[in-house]
Amino acid sequence: MVTAPGNSRQQGDTEGRQPAGWQFPTASAAAERREPHRVLQACSPSQQPWTPRSVRLSHTSSGAPSCTPAPRRPWRSCTDTCWGWTRAGREFFMPGMVDTHIHAPQYSFAGTRVDLPLLQWLTTYTFPTEAKYKDSDFAEEVYTRVVRRTLKNGTTTACYFATIHTDTSLLLAEIIDKFGQRAFVGKVCMDMNDSVPQYKETTEDSVQETERFVQELLEKKTVMAHACYLSEEELKLFSLRGAAISHCPNSNFSLRSGVLNVQKVLKNNVKLGLGTDIAGGYSASMLDAIRKAMMASNGLQVNKVNETGLTLEEAFQLATLGGSQALGLDDVIGNFEVGKEFDALLINTKASDSPFDLFSADNFEDTLQKFLYLGDDRNISEVYVAGKQVVPFSSSV
Numbered sequence: 001m002v003t004a005p006g007n008s009r010q011q012g013d014t015e016g017r018q019p020a021g022w023q024f025p026t027a028s029a030a031a032e033r034r035e036p037h038r039v040l041q042a043c044s045p046s047q048q049p050w051t052p053r054s055v056r057l058s059h060t061s062s063g064a065p066s067c068t069p070a071p072r073r074p075w076r077s078c079t080d081t082c083w084g085w086t087r088a089g090r091e092f093f094m095p096g097m098v099d100t101h102i103h104a105p106q107y108s109f110a111g112t113r114v115d116l117p118l119l120q121w122l123t124t125y126t127f128p129t130e131a132k133y134k135d136s137d138f139a140e141e142v143y144t145r146v147v148r149r150t151l152k153n154g155t156t157t158a159c160y161f162a163t164i165h166t167d168t169s170l171l172l173a174e175i176i177d178k179f180g181q182r183a184f185v186g187k188v189c190m191d192m193n194d195s196v197p198q199y200k201e202t203t204e205d206s207v208q209e210t211e212r213f214v215q216e217l218l219e220k221k222t223v224m225a226h227a228c229y230l231s232e233e234e235l236k237l238f239s240l241r242g243a244a245i246s247h248c249p250n251s252n253f254s255l256r257s258g259v260l261n262v263q264k265v266l267k268n269n270v271k272l273g274l275g276t277d278i279a280g281g282y283s284a285s286m287l288d289a290i291r292k293a294m295m296a297s298n299g300l301q302v303n304k305v306n307e308t309g310l311t312l313e314e315a316f317q318l319a320t321l322g323g324s325q326a327l328g329l330d331d332v333i334g335n336f337e338v339g340k341e342f343d344a345l346l347i348n349t350k351a352s353d354s355p356f357d358l359f360s361a362d363n364f365e366d367t368l369q370k371f372l373y374l375g376d377d378r379n380i381s382e383v384y385v386a387g388k389q390v391v392p393f394s395s396s397v
Helices: 027-032 104-109 118-134 136-152 166-179 203-214 232-241 249-254 262-267 286-302 312-326 364-374
Strands: 039-042 055-058 084-086 091-095 097-103 155-161 182-186 223-225 244-247 271-274 344-348 380-385 388-391
Touching: 091 312, 091 364, 097 104, 097 136, 097 223, 097 244, 097 271, 097 286, 097 312, 104 118, 104 136, 104 155, 118 136, 136 155, 136 166, 136 380, 136 388, 155 166, 155 380, 166 182, 166 203, 232 262, 244 262, 244 312, 249 286, 262 271, 262 286, 271 286, 271 312, 286 312, 286 364, 312 364
Parallel strands: 097 155, 155 182, 223 244, 244 271
Antiparallel strands: 039 055, 084 091, 091 344, 344 380, 380 388
C-alpha cells in the first residue's frame, strides 16, 4: 500500500477499512486460521461505558464475537487507543507504529559510520552509497531487507526517502506494495553536489524525472525532519500552515546535530511524529525512537530548559497517532477508533526469547511500559496492515 505511482489503491478507497459495528477478523476468518478465540469486535457506546470509540478482544470457544465492558485503562489520555488481551493475559494488540522519516538506501550501512558530524557524514558516507542505487540489483536487495526489517519491528507505515534514481525509487514502491506495508516514497532531487559529482542531476533532468515519478499528487503534505532550531515565530507559521515535524532523536544524538524541544513544538500546536532517520539514526526500530525521545526530553529537563519532561504515554502517542497526524492519515490509522483501518501489532509479552520478564504483581501498565522500554521484534508476533496479516511473512514474499 504505497502512495506512489503504481499504487493500486486510490485515496478514499475503503478496502480494509473497519466500519462501525464490524468485526475484524470475522469469525469465519478466525476459524479458517484455527484461532476461534481471537476475535476483534467493535463495541457500541452502550456496551462500552468509558469511550464509544474502542475495540475489544473477545474470548469465545465457538468463535462467535462478543463484546463486554473493558476495564478503565490507567493511561487516560489514550482513550482513543485500545488494548485487547488474549491467551490468559500474555498478549495484547496495539496500534501499528508510524516512521515519519527514514532513508531506505542508507539501510545498507545502518549501525555503522556515525563518527562524523552531519555535513561530513553526508559527503563521506551517504552520497557515495546512494550513488550505487542506479544498480537495480543492489537496490532490490537493500530495499527488500529494509522493508522486511521495519515490518518485523512493527512499522506499519513509513515515509521513505529513496535516491535521485527514478527507476529504483519506483522499485522501492513495488517492494513495499509486495510486502503490504503502508508507505510514502519520495524521490530525492539534487542538482548540486560538488563533493560527490557523480551523485547529482541537471536541473532539467531533476524536474523531468520528478514529474515522471510523481505523475499525480493526491494532496499537499509537508513533513519537515528534525527542526531543532525553529523559533517561536517559525513554529507558529508551521501551525498556521498545517506543516508537521518528524522528531528523529537517535540521529540528532548520533550526528550531534541538535535536540528538539518537543514540549515547545506541542505547545505551539504543531503536528509531530517520530522517525528513525536511518542511517543517521542507527536503529530501524520505532521502539528505539520512543526511548530516544524520552532521553532527549529528560536531557532538556536536566539542563533546566523545561520544567517537565515527556511521559512515556506521550512518546508512545507520537509513534502512533502523532505519526499518522503528521502524515495526514489520522482519519485512517493511528489508533483503534471504529471506522479506521486495522493497522496493528500483536504483542506477546511472554515469547520464549522475550528480552524482559513479567511478575505476578505486574499490571497492564507495567507490562506495556516493559515492552516499550525493553521489548523488541521478538515480542511482535503478528503485524497487520489494513486488516491483512503481513508478519509473519507469507511464503510468496
